[in-house]
Amino acid sequence: MTYPRADRPDSSENTPSKLVLSNNDLSRLSELIYQRAGIVVTSQKHDMVFNRLSRRLKMLNLSHFSQYIALLEQNPNSDEWQSFINALTTNLTSFFRESYHFPVLAEHARAQVRGGEYKVWCTAASTGEEAYSIAMTLDEALGSSLVGPRIWATDIDTEVLEKANKGIYRASDIASLTPAQKKSWFLRGTGEQQDFVKVNKQLRSTIHFQQLNLLASSWNVPEPFDAIFCRNVMIYFDVKTQQLLLQRFAKMIKPGGILFAGHSENFGHMTKHFRLRGQSVYNLV
Incomplete structure (x- = not known):
């Protein structure tokens, strides 16, 4: 899903006057x-929610958060719901982030490929760096x-997916790649x-690339997949949602398939479907 954007307090000229959350x-x-979206937002996220949604209120010429809530509740199919979700998801990614996962992926792909086919689902593509690294x-x-x-x-x-699909980045974003990788896959x-x-x-x-809500x-x-990447996503969900997603992922992976999680995520104690292989990589049981 996407998940972090830097949040800066809005200046007075960017925030409706006297707006209070x-x-x-x-x-x-x-x-x-x-x-x-299954995202858990606690009271500690007050400033984040205020900063991000106050921009939507200004664009919609609303002066109270209660008006924005009413707009959402009274129009369940409104396009504003997607803007609401986009505003409250967080995106932090880079090329070959958690780099120790990619040699594991390469080894698994060489061992499991059949007929030239090997499929991966990147479930939280954000602006695309993870998918392109894969x-x-x-x-x-x-x-x-x-x-x-x-x-x-x-x-x-949808906003980050648009950038991902274009595949345009700052040259500094690929500074950590080898000269051969830059030459093979990027145009300056x-x-x-x-x-x-x-x-x-x-x-x-x-x-x-496509838009997808994991709670849908x-x-x-096109299941099944040889590998699924769901890294640094589960931390935004509660335990009930995590268990549900793991159960569903297990049905989407081929026998012998693997699941990649984030470095701070540990699911071994909450699922019978996956067994920890090492370094936040799980084998399908």
């Missing part, structure tokens, strides 16, 4: 985001894909775009 309003907004790893391990997309990259946030901008790079068409063609009753993805 009451405890009651915060409580109701927390209920709404939990119902729609794509580079598989290209190095297996060669170029001959069967179309091998990675399904999803996120609940010229002129006013000289500080930017773009993922080349071949690598982008191996990824299918069904997932429109």
Whole structure:
């Protein structure tokens, strides 16, 4: 899902005057985001919620959070719901973040590939760095894909997916990559775009980006997968939601498949479907 954007207090010219987020309003907004996206927002997130949603209130010319809540509740199919979700999801990602996972992925792919096919679901694609890191790893391990997309990259946030799909980043974002990786998969901008790079068409063609809510009753993805990445996402859910997702993931993975979690996430005590392999990597039982 996406998950962190830096939050800076809005200046007075960017925030409606005398706007106040009451405890009651915060409580109701927390209920709404939990119902729609499974995200747990506590009272400690008061300033974050205020900073992010006050921008929406200004755009909609609303002067009270209660008005915004009413707008959502009275229009359950409104496009504003997606803007609400986008505002309260957090995105922190980078190329080859938690780098120890990618050699494990490469080894697993070489051992499990059948008929040139190996599929990965990146469940919280954010702005795309994780999905492209997976794509580079598989290209190095297996060669170029001959069967179309091998990675399904999803996120609940439509704004970050738009950036991911374009594949345009600052040159500084790929500073940690090797010269060979930069040459193989990125095009350097010229002129006013000289500080930017773009993922080349071949690598982008191996990824299918789409919007998906992990709390949806069904997932429109081409199961089963050889591997699932769900890293640094579960920390935003309560235990009940975590257990439900793990149970559903188990049904989406091929025998011998693996699940990648974030470094601060530990699920071994809460599921019978996965067994810890090491370094927040789980084997399907």
